[in-house]
Structure formats: C-alpha cells, structure tokens
Amino acid sequence: MGSKVKISFYPIDVDFSEVENGTALRVFGFTPEGKKIVLLAKGFKPYFYATIREGLPAEQVAAKISAQEFEYKGRKLKMRAEKISGMELKIFTEFPTDVPVAQDFIKRLDEIDKTYEFDIKFFKRFMLDSGILPFALHEATCEPAGKLGDCEVFETETIKTISTAVLAPKILAFDIETLSAGQQPNTKTDSIIMASFYGENYKKVIAWKRFNAPDYVQFVDGERELIEEFIKTVRAFSPHVLVGYGSDHFDFPFLRERAAKYNLRLNINYDGSEVFINTKGRHAAKTTGLQHLDISHFIRNIVSIETSRFKLDAVAKELIGKGKSKTVDPALISEIWSSNDAGQLQNLAEYNLIDSQLTFEIAKKILPTQMQLLKMLGLNLYEINRMTYGQLVEWFLINNAIKSKTRFPPKPRAFQVFERRKQTYTGAFVVEPTPGFYKNLCVFDFRSLYPSIIASHNISPETINCKCCRGLKIVKLETGEEFWFCTNKKGFFSELISDLIERRKRINEILITTNPQDSAFAELQARQHALKYIANSMYGYLGFAGSRWYSIECAKAITALGRQYIQDVIKEANKFGLRVIYGDTDSLFIDNVNKEQAKQFLQIINTVLPKPMELELKGAYSSGLFLERKTGEKGAKKRYALLSESGSIIMKGLEAVRGDWSKLAKKAQKKVIELVLKTGNVEKSAEFIQNLIKDVNNKKIPLDDFIINVKLTKDLRDYANISPHVAAATLANQKGMPIGRGSVVSYVVTKGESDKISDRVKLAEDASVNEIDSDYYIESQILRAVFKIFEVFGYAVENFKTGQMRLA
DNA sequence: GGCTCCCGGGG
DNA sequence: GTGTACGGGAGCC
Numbered sequence: 001m002g003s004k005v006k007i008s009f010y011p012i013d014v015d016f017s018e019v020e021n022g023t024a025l026r027v028f029g030f031t032p033e034g035k036k037i038v039l040l041a042k043g044f045k046p047y048f049y050a051t052i053r054e055g056l057p058a059e060q061v062a063a064k065i066s067a068q069e070f071e072y073k074g075r076k077l078k079m080r081a082e083k084i085s086g087m088e089l090k091i092f093t094e095f096p097t098d099v100p101v102a103q104d105f106i107k108r109l110d111e112i113d114k115t116y117e118f119d120i121k122f123f124k125r126f127m128l129d130s131g132i133l134p135f136a137l138h139e140a141t142c143e144p145a146g147k148l149g150d151c152e153v154f155e156t157e158t159i160k161t162i163s164t165a166v167l168a169p170k171i172l173a174f175d176i177e178t179l180s181a182g183q184q185p186n187t188k189t190d191s192i193i194m195a196s197f198y199g200e201n202y203k204k205v206i207a208w209k210r211f212n213a214p215d216y217v218q219f220v221d222g223e224r225e226l227i228e229e230f231i232k233t234v235r236a237f238s239p240h241v242l243v244g245y246g247s248d249h250f251d252f253p254f255l256r257e258r259a260a261k262y263n264l265r266l267n268i269n270y271d272g273s274e275v276f277i278n279t280k281g282r283h284a285a286k287t288t289g290l291q292h293l294d295i296s297h298f299i300r301n302i303v304s305i306e307t308s309r310f311k312l313d314a315v316a317k318e319l320i321g322k323g324k325s326k327t328v329d330p331a332l333i334s335e336i337w338s339s340n341d342a343g344q345l346q347n348l349a350e351y352n353l354i355d356s357q358l359t360f361e362i363a364k365k366i367l368p369t370q371m372q373l374l375k376m377l378g379l380n381l382y383e384i385n386r387m388t389y390g391q392l393v394e395w396f397l398i399n400n401a402i403k404s405k406t407r408f409p410p411k412p413r414a415f416q417v418f419e420r421r422k423q424t425y426t427g428a429f430v431v432e433p434t435p436g437f438y439k440n441l442c443v444f445d446f447r448s449l450y451p452s453i454i455a456s457h458n459i460s461p462e463t464i465n466c467k468c469c470r471g472l473k474i475v476k477l478e479t480g481e482e483f484w485f486c487t488n489k490k491g492f493f494s495e496l497i498s499d500l501i502e503r504r505k506r507i508n509e510i511l512i513t514t515n516p517q518d519s520a521f522a523e524l525q526a527r528q529h530a531l532k533y534i535a536n537s538m539y540g541y542l543g544f545a546g547s548r549w550y551s552i553e554c555a556k557a558i559t560a561l562g563r564q565y566i567q568d569v570i571k572e573a574n575k576f577g578l579r580v581i582y583g584d585t586d587s588l589f590i591d592n593v594n595k596e597q598a599k600q601f602l603q604i605i606n607t608v609l610p611k612p613m614e615l616e617l618k619g620a621y622s623s624g625l626f627l628e629r630k631t632g633e634k635g636a637k638k639r640y641a642l643l644s645e646s647g648s649i650i651m652k653g654l655e656a657v658r659g660d661w662s663k664l665a666k667k668a669q670k671k672v673i674e675l676v677l678k679t680g681n682v683e684k685s686a687e688f689i690q691n692l693i694k695d696v697n698n699k700k701i702p703l704d705d706f707i708i709n710v711k712l713t714k715d716l717r718d719y720a721n722i723s724p725h726v727a728a729a730t731l732a733n734q735k736g737m738p739i740g741r742g743s744v745v746s747y748v749v750t751k752g753e754s755d756k757i758s759d760r761v762k763l764a765e766d767a768s769v770n771e772i773d774s775d776y777y778i779e780s781q782i783l784r785a786v787f788k789i790f791e792v793f794g795y796a797v798e799n800f801k802t803g804q805m806r807l808a
Numbered sequence: 809g810g811c812t813c814c815c816g817g818g819g
Numbered sequence: 820g821t822g823t824a825c826g827g828g829a830g831c832c
Contacts, residue, residue: 046821048821096820096821097820098821099821100820100821100822101821102821103821117821118821119821119822121820121821121822122820122821124821125821175818176818178818178819179819180819184818184819185819190819244818246816246818247817247818248817249817249818250817250818250819251818254818280823282816282825294817296816296817296818297817300816300817309816309817330818330819333819334819388824414823656827658814658815658816658828659815659816660814660829710813710814711815713814714813719812719813720811720812720813720831720832721811721812721813721830721831721832722831723812723813723814723829723830723831724830724831725813725814756830756831757829757831758830758831780829784829809832810832811830811831812829812831812832813828813829813830813831814828815826815827815828816825
C-alpha cells in the first residue's frame with residue numbers, strides 16, 4: 001500500500017481507456033508546477049435509470065433485478081438495482097459496455113415502465129456527474145502508481161473541483177507542407193517537406209532541405225527526421241491545446257501514413273501512445289493528455305461567418321483581418337522544393353509559418369468562446385470544438401436535466417428518426433425575391449426571433465397543450481391545429497432560454513461600457529457568444545429528427561408565431577414606403593434605401609413591436625443579385641450574392657461549382673458573378689461567356705482548364721457503376737499506373753460516338769486540346785455553372801451555344 | 809427515378 | 820462502442 005498524497009491540478013483531458021489491468025477513467029492534467037499527471041479514477045460505476053409500473057413495490061423489483069444474472073458473450077452479466085424513489089430505480093453494471101445490454105434486458109421486464117440515460121458515453125457520464133471542469137483547479141487525494149508516458153500516475157477515489165475559473169490554455173498551432181506529384185498530395189507517393197509551429201512568443205519551421213534561412217527554420221536530414229522532430233517539438237513545448245486547420249482530415253492522417261512508412265510511432269500523446277485517428281465517417285484525430293483541435297469544425301459548424309467557403313485564407317481574412325502568404329502558390333510547392341532557389345524556399349518556409357500563425361490567431365480568437373461553452377457543457381475541448389448546433393443544445397439540456405434531477409430522454413432509434421423525417425410542417429414566412437439585380441440594399445433582422453418567442457410564450461415539450469390551460473392564448477395554424485402553453489408552470493426549454501437571454505442581455509449591457517482593450521472585454525464577448533449560440537439552437541433542436549427532446553408541435557407553434565411577427569413588420573415597412581424585395585424567417589432585404597432612412601424605420605418599428613422583440617440593421621450593401629430559389633418540397637435554398645460596401649462579395653447558395661469541376665467552370669462562375677455585381681451590367685457577363693465559348697470552340701483554352709479531378713474512394717473492383725472517374729482510373733491501370741483507392745484521377749472528356757461520358761474520358765496526360773468535347777464543356781461545365789444567373793435576366797442559355805445572345 | 813458516388817478542408 | 824455524419828448534385832443504370 002503506497003502512501004496517500006494530496007494533489008492540486010488542472011485537468012486537460014478525460015477519457016476512458018485500457019490500462020494495465022483492465023479499463024479505467026483517466027483524468028490527464030498538469031500541476032501548478034507544470035508537471036504532467038494522470039489520475040486513474042476508481043469507484044465510479046456505470047449505471048442507468050428505470051421507472052417501474054405504477055403500484056409495484058420498488059424494493060422488490062430492485063431485489064429481483066439485482067438477483068438476475070444472464071449469459072452474454074460467454075460471460076455472466078450482473079446488475080445491481082437501487083431504489084431512488086417510489087417509482088424509480090438506479091441500475092448499476094460492472095462494465096460500461098454492459099449498459100446497453102442490461103438496458104435492453106430491463107426494458108422488457110413486465111415490472112418496468114421506461115428506461116433512461118443509458119446512451120451516454122461512460123467518460124461523459126463521469127465528467128458530468130463528477131463536475132470535472134477542464135482547465136479549472138481541482139484537488140484529489142491519491143496514491144502514486146508509477147509513470148505512463150510523460151505523466152506521473154496516481155490512483156484516486158474522488159476528485160474535487162476547487163474553483164470554476166478556467167485558465168487560458170497554452171496553445172500551439174501547427175501546419176505541414178507536402179509535395180504533390182499529382183493534382184493532390186498522396187500519402188503513398190508524396191513526402192512531408194516542412195512543418196511549422198506557432199505559439200505565444202514561439203515560432204519554428206522544420207525542413208529537410210538546407211537553404212539560407214531565417215533563425216526560426218530548423219534543418220533536419222530527411223522526412224523521417226522531420227517527423228521525429230515534429231513529435232519532439234510538440235512534447236517539448238507541452239501545449240494544452242494543439243491546433244490545426246483541416247488537421248483532422250489532412251495533416252494528421254498524412255503524418256500518420258508517412259510515419260508508418262518509416263515504422264515511426266506518431267506518439268505525441270502525453271501517455272506515450274500514438275494519435276488516434278478515427279477513419280470511420282469523417283476523420284477526427286484524438287490526442288491523449290492534450291487537446292487536438294481542428295478549428296475548421298468550429299468555424300464551419302458554429303461561428304457564423306460571411307464567406308460561404310471555409311478555406312483558411314477566407315476565414316482568416318474575415319476573423320483576424322489578414323490572409324495567407326501570397327508569395328507561394330500551393331500548386332507550385334513541389335516545383336519550389338525541387339528548384340533549390342533559396343529565395344523561393346524562404347518564401348515557402350514563411351508561407352508554412354504564416355499558416356500556423358493564422359491558425360494560432362484564429363484559435364486565440366475562438367478559444368475563449370469554446371472555454372465558455374466548456375464551462376456550460378462540461379466535456380473536453382475536443383468534443384466542444386467538433387460540436388454542431390444540435391449537439392450544443394443537447395449537451396446544454398443534458399447538463400441542466402442532471403442539475404434539476406430530471407431524467408434526460410434517450411436518442412431516438414433509427415426507425416423513429418425515419419418516421420419523424422416523414423413529418424413536415426410549415427416553416428418560416430418567406431417573401432420570394434423577384435430574381436434580379438438590386439442596388440443600395442439594407443438587411444434588417446430580428447434579434448433572436450425564435451429564442452424570444454420560446455421565452456415569451458413559455459414554449460417547451462411539457463408545457464404545450466397542457467391540461468390546465470386549455471383554451472388560453474391559443475396559437476392557431478392554417479391547418480386548424482391549435483396550440484397553447486401552460487401559464488401556471490415554467491417550461492424546461494423556456495425557462496432555460498429566458499435565463500440565457502437574460503444573462504446575455506446583462507453581459508451586453510456591461511460590454512457597451514467596457515473598453516475593448518480591457519482584459520474583461522474578450523471574456524464577456526466570449527460569454528455572450530456562447531449564450532447566443534446555445535439560445536439560437538434551441539428551436540432547431542425541437543424540430544430535429546434526431547433530438548432527444550423532439551416536439552414537432554413546439555416547432556410548429558414557434559414558426560407560426562415567427563410568421564406572424566415578420567408579416568407585421570413587412571406591413572409596417574410598406575406603410576413607411578419601403579419595398580421588401582426578399583424576406584426569410586427573421587430577416588428582410590430592402591432596396592433603394594440609405595442608412596438614414598433605415599435608421600428612421602428601425603426607430604418606428606421598434607416602438608411598435610411587443611417587448612422582447614427587436615429589429616436590427618444587419619448590414620448595408622451596394623448591390624445584390626438574387627436568383628430563383630431552388631425549389632423542392634423541403635428546404636428551399638436561398639441563392640444570392642451581395643457586394644458589400646468594402647467591395648467583398650458574399651455568396652449564399654451559389655456554390656454549385658466545387659473541386660470536382662473543371663477550372664473552366666470555376667472561372668466562368670466567379671467572373672460572371674463579379675461582373676454582374678460590380679457593373680450591374682449583365683451584357684458584359686454575357687459577352688464574357690460568349691467569348692469564353694468561342695475560345696473553347698477555337699481550341700484557345702489550355703488543356704489544364706479542362707481537367708476534372710476526382711478521388712477514388714474505394715478499390716476499382718468495388719464500384720457498382722462505371723462513372724467517368726472510374727473509367728479514367730481503369731485507363732490508368734491499363735497503362736500500368738498504380739491508381740487505386742485514395743488516388744486522384746485527372747481526366748478530360750473527349751469527343752466520341754457514345755452517349756455515355758464514361759466512354760469518352762481520357763487521362764489528362766494523354767489528351768490534347770484538339771480532342772476535347774467542346775459541347776460537353778460548354779453545356780455541362782460553363783453553362784451549368786452560370787445559367788441560373790443568366791436566367792434571372794431573361795437569357796436562355798441555349799442562345800449562347802449558337803453564338804447568338806438574345807433574350808429568351 | 810432510384811441508386812451510387814463525390815465534395816467539403818488540406819498541398 | 821452506453822455505436823454508426825450530412826446534404827446536395829451529377830451521372831449511371
């Protein structure tokens with residue numbers, strides 16, 4: 001028996017994992033002195049809840065369950081049931097994996113009514129129950145139990161939270177550069193040539209080719225040494241948070257594959273183990289003892305930004321006001337590397353470093369918000385960073401259910417989700433835009449429309465159509481359905497959302513009088529963002545098929561009230577002499593208006609609106625292009641492009657052209673939108689397209705612009721259909737090129753007899769401009785990328801093909 | 809019209 | 820793993 005010691009520490013990472021003699025909950029962290037430690041938490045048992053049928057004796061049912069034993073996978077599975085209340089049992093199992101099995105057994109018993117809380121991962125259950133808050137000060141009485149990787153190991157029974165103030169984590173951002181022989185880097189054939197790091201007062205680039213370079217560049221002998229140095233750098237810097245941009249699906253998978261080539265272990269984890277890369281579904285790289293955050297997830301899922309693309313350059317420009325290095329074209333990295341040109345190599349090193357720096361600065365900007373979410377939701381930053389809006393609310397609700405000692409409902413089963421998806425309901429009120437070009441636009445929107453509706457009408461799954469308030473304050477739908485909400489009792493959703501709104505309002509009031517340079521400012525800002533994100537997600541969660549708290553009735557009532565409010569505002573706008581050209585849910589686009597008029601209108605409208613509701617000016621734009629909305633019975637998509645006063649273009653729903661299109665199509669779409677917005681003159685765009693078509697017909701376009709790159713996601717023989725890229729890959733194989741799963745095929749479409757494109761593909765390297773099927777590129781690439789825009793102005797694209805530009 | 813397959817981010 | 824991403828568009832069948 002070792003001696004007990006008391007330890008103060010800051011947790012960083014909690015997981016449930018294999019240890020020497022079985023499995024354990026592990027709490028990784030560091031002491032105030034900066035020592036890395038891991039606590040093995042004992043004495044926390046897996047459990048779930050069950051309610052028994054009315055009138056049955058709880059003790060006897062509990063005793064019966066505790067006496068049960070059944071065979072499962074060659075092992076006797078045991079349970080222990082405890083009476084919690086007259087109706088409720090808490091059922092413990094030996095192992096976490098026993099819970100779903102035991103639950104399945106228990107719910108079938110005659111004595112049991114319902115089961116609860118059986119579908120939450122063990123370490124999450126532990127975190128929420130124990131209240132462990134990463135980056136806050138904790139204390140534990142424990143026994144030393146050796147070493148694990150970089151950490152001292154301790155065994156403990158209980159962990160106590162001393163303070164809920166969270167430390168600012170120590171951040172290290174990283175980025176790698178690779179060669180790319182083909183169109184895209186391939187882990188099998190291309191090596192990693194550089195890696196960069198950026199932290200507080202820290203910058204470093206590792207490269208394995210020597211050139212005259214600034215001090216921050218460290219040279220190594222080769223790729224293997226680069227990877228070794230990469231691992232050493234991370235472990236020596238000892239970040240709490242390791243951030244990358246797109247690192248879940250690019251940097252880490254690439255590092256791992258290349259490390260494997262040299263039989264190296266990618267052991268940057270603080271327990272000495274390798275980075276775990278989940279390859280099922282979307283990739284995710286999980287590190288142990290430190291948090292690896294691919295911040296592109298949080299930007300994409302949670303942070304609302306105006307660029308519809310999530311490339312680092314665009315995101316950085318918007319969030320921190322600067323973009324990537326312009327001195328290097330990523331497509332030319334391989335050339336630069338082989339050129340031995342010191343100037344170019346220096347540029348490359350700087351380019352690599354700047355990517356890390358941008359990632360670091362974006363992380364600095366969003367981490368405070370993530371830390372606030374962490375305080376509200378528990379869990380690890382790893383989970384917080386990758387959450388969608390739905391998960392944000394879900395964990396917020398689960399936390400609050402636990403706090404208020406009510407049981408949270410299970411996730412719906414697949415068939416329930418399927419059934420729910422079949423049900424549709426009337427969504428928001430939409431003023432369909434007349435497609436066209438508009439000038440001097442102002443965008444107005446309701447501040448938190450749905451949250452304030454939920455709060456002010458007490459909307460919640462348990463308050464809707466309650467028995468006690470039938471007939472009071474009815475919301476009536478066009479279908480005749482009627483909804484009302486309890487006036488006697490506050491609902492679970494509405495009470496929580498009222499609190500979120502109230503807290504956010506108070507913070508915003510303080511923010512107004514706080515100096516932005518003040519250290520408190522950033523934290524308050526982060527807090528109000530966290531509150532906003534959660535409040536804004538609550539409505540969607542009620543109508544989301546995968547929701548634990550699904551209530552289509554609530555969702556119906558909320559949208560009905562929303563329609564009422566926006567229609568009222570539109571009426572007021574018309575009275576004021578303003579024309580709404582487009583409106584959706586909570587926002588209105590008005591053209592031919594200056595900011596002065598806009599402000600006057602706001603003042604009038606906000607005195608008329610009922611209390612929590614408020615209309616705001618969201619933005620002003622010099623021009624806008626509205627397209628026909630894509631129609632479909634579900635979720636008509638908005639499509640428009642705006643030109644901001646600063647000259648940047650904002651696009652919504654226009655990104656039809658993606659990576660698997662030719663450059664030709666991408667260029668065409670970009671140019672047309674730009675020309676229309678900046679000149680307002682569609683003739684110019686039409687001329688541009690006609691010239692482009694002429695150039696295609698006259699073979700004046702380089703072959704490069706015709707190439708289509710598509711990745712093979714499986715082995716060739718596994719394809720059911722011979723799609724163009726599969727046909728192209730087959731051609732490559734016939735030539736003896738090793739193209740298989742994971743490689744990118746580059747092909748062009750050539751002229752030929754067959755109707756099928758797949759019969760007419762040719763490998764890009766074997767094709768010439770003369771063979772190009774101009775018709776395919778004109779119709780299926782250029783015109784398909786731009787016809788929506790021309791339709792708006794009454795041009796029929798058929799006319800373009802014959803070279804005559806005419807109105808339809 | 810249904811099914812299959814790819815995209816995103818990264819170099 | 821106290822389990823399974825997602826929605827949209829193009830081309831094949």
